Amino acid sequence: MVTLGHPHNQVFNLATIHGVSHGRDNSGMIVSLMWFLLGVFGLLMGGILFSQDWTLTGGTIFLGSIGICWLAVRGSSRPFVELKFGGLNNQMLHMKRMDEAEALAVAIKMAMHDLNTPPEPGQAVYKPIFPDPADPVSRNPIFSRN
Numbered sequence: 001m002v003t004l005g006h007p008h009n010q011v012f013n014l015a016t017i018h019g020v021s022h023g024r025d026n027s028g029m030i031v032s033l034m035w036f037l038l039g040v041f042g043l044l045m046g047g048i049l050f051s052q053d054w055t056l057t058g059g060t061i062f063l064g065s066i067g068i069c070w071l072a073v074r075g076s077s078r079p080f081v082e083l084k085f086g087g088l089n090n091q092m093l094h095m096k097r098m099d100e101a102e103a104l105a106v107a108i109k110m111a112m113h114d115l116n117t118p119p120e121p122g123q124a125v126y127k128p129i130f131p132d133p134a135d136p137v138s139r140n141p142i143f144s145r146n
Contacts, residue, residue: 019084020083021105023101024078032072038068039066039068045061049061050062
């Protein structure tokens, strides 16, 4: 079993995962571009209203438009890990940073490889592959042989 904690809080059967990939999701680029253009329009309108006698309204629109532009730029290319189950039910997990996505993908690939290799003579059954980042000598690894 692969257990993913916060923010995903999901459990996957490792035997059903056929492949793992990671990268940046650029599929929402058109939507992000439209939100960005709306934000730029809001910046212009807020600036015009602010320079007139509508300072509170113009300032509110201007600050809201800055937030819209920031969210559009931030969400335009999110890192992801895709779990491939051999059908149309692939699961895409979005991450905050690319190094987290890469570490998760590598850990799942290692767990898949470890699942398909028989244990060596004398090897402990409970062998952590990707321990908890907060405690490297963790007794509760994210991936294990059981």
